[in-house]
Amino acid sequence: MKKKLRIGIIDLVSKGPTKALWAKVMFANLASIMPQVLGVWCEEEGHDVTFICYTGFENLIEELPKDTDIVFIGAFTQSAQLAYALSNLLRSKGMITAIGGPHARCYPQDAQKYFDYVLGFTDKEIVNQVLYDCSPHRPTGIYASARTQPASLPGVKERWKFIEPTMQKAPLIKIVPMLASIGCPYTCSFCIDAEVPYQQLNLELMKEDFRFLLTKYKRPRVGWHDPNFGIKFDDCMNAIEEVVPEDSIDFIGESSLSILTEPHMKRLKRNGFKALLPGIETWYDLGNKSKSGQNKGLDKVHQVSEQINMIMNYAPYLQANFVLGLDTDEGEEPFELTKKFIDLSPGAFPGYSLLSAFGEAAPLNLEYQQQNRVIPFPFHFLDNNGAMNIKTKNYSFTEFYDRIIDLTKYTFSTRAIARRFKQNKFSIPGWMNVVRAVSMEGYGRIKHFTQVKELLETDRKFRMFFEQETDEVPEFYVNKIKKDLGDLWQWLPAGAINHDQNAYLKSVSQPKLMAV
């Protein structure tokens, strides 16, 4: 007979204990869908589930029942060190541990050192196999992955048992996570979805979820977790229009500019789309994604700005995403063009990501590893801003940091913040932009980048790490991890600060998939 298991599921939103106001207000809204899905699947099999969305305020150990058999941890790479420490502690108490999520997809070999199971693409069958086996696998955990992304996932109604307590942790704004599709038809070579086929998920389920949500909140807010929302635009909008009274749910979504045309914007506005996060990425490449065709440089800035301003006539909040440090960037021009964009589209909030190679996430990462350009910054800093783990092609690190400091200062100057606020019509989204600017994202990053730049100039050992002359992680970074992990630092296994930055390259010749 099948054994009934006591299962713990932890969604690591925070990478350590925190008291930050931003974390208190927003972290529960950054929760992932898959840990909730896992909860549904485990209960369907008759097991008992304890679910924790870790926002940095919970005591993880106290919240887990002492007799838990197996704990699944969902982690981004930025939470890897926390996940490793936690796994070590849980194993010391006799529990089996499993990890899934972006970190497990990107760095499976490293995670296998610290977990009994490491899961890539995860469907119900894979989870059932793990639960059936449920035994220690040490020193090297088992890696298991479905061949593709699952064809369907439990919706909001089924996940509600896990969504509700998570939403209770969000005191002001509550954003319910949903998915309309998985994968993306575009093939941006730096992206984790470049090779994941696009799949529209079940629209009937989506409609049922809207009906359900409207019974739970007066005016629900939905955050779409689709990598690119609205690829099948008419199908999605028809589904919304069929069951949601006009403009009665607020939606937030990440869509490419090619989807955000004026006729589409009119329809999005009618249906309550309040916040959009299009990716511009660079002024030199990826024209298919932004519909800018062959347009590059200043021409692309003008064309994109015009479109962004049009979009903002319909949706009050817009974050325009950029990747800094791509190989196509050279000299001051890319940075000056972004400043020009800020002048031309003052209402948009620019979201910058330093080019990062997340292990085996993207096809381009193999090239970086072949060229020996990946620097083994501890995972804790791989959040698109804490560190850039690729040696830039056309800049020295000091020049690059000079330029990103200059651009960040320009973006969050008093003048730019005030213009953005005015353009946002002094609204709640406008206030959120101001808070983001004067807290971690604006001023916080200027401080961090400036510290890094100073250390590059004054500390030889620090610079040697950037120049790949040593693998010894600078004290600056070690101390930060120590501080962020708090009490869990003592549980971080020896060597867990380091990783093999070329593991992907080494693994391509060895088959990785093993049956459980």
Ligand code: B12
């Ligand atoms: C939606 C999204 C967000 C949303 C929602 C985040 C969330 N909690 O899910 C928001 C905007 C909040 C966000 C924020 C961030 N994001 Co984000 N985000 C995405 C995006 C576009 C889609 C992810 C998604 O939900 N896919 C659909 C699901 C079903 O598929 P999946 O993620 O592949 O999951 C499969 C498996 O991994 C597995 N699985 C997933 N989770 C779990 C958990 C368990 C326990 C198990 C067993 C299995 C499992 O099952 C799934 C089915 O096969 C991806 C890029 C992309 N195109 O995928 C980036 C991505 C995941 N984000 C990324 C980053 C870096 C961030 C931020 C750090 C950015 C920042 N500086 O703030 C933050 C971190 C937030 C956090 N919670 O810690 C990186 C992660 C890289 C990495 N290795 O860590 C990605 C890959 C983008 C990139 N740069 O390449 N993000």
Ligand code: SF4
């Ligand atoms: S459009 Fe966005 S989600 Fe799609 S491949 Fe490009 S970066 Fe990834």
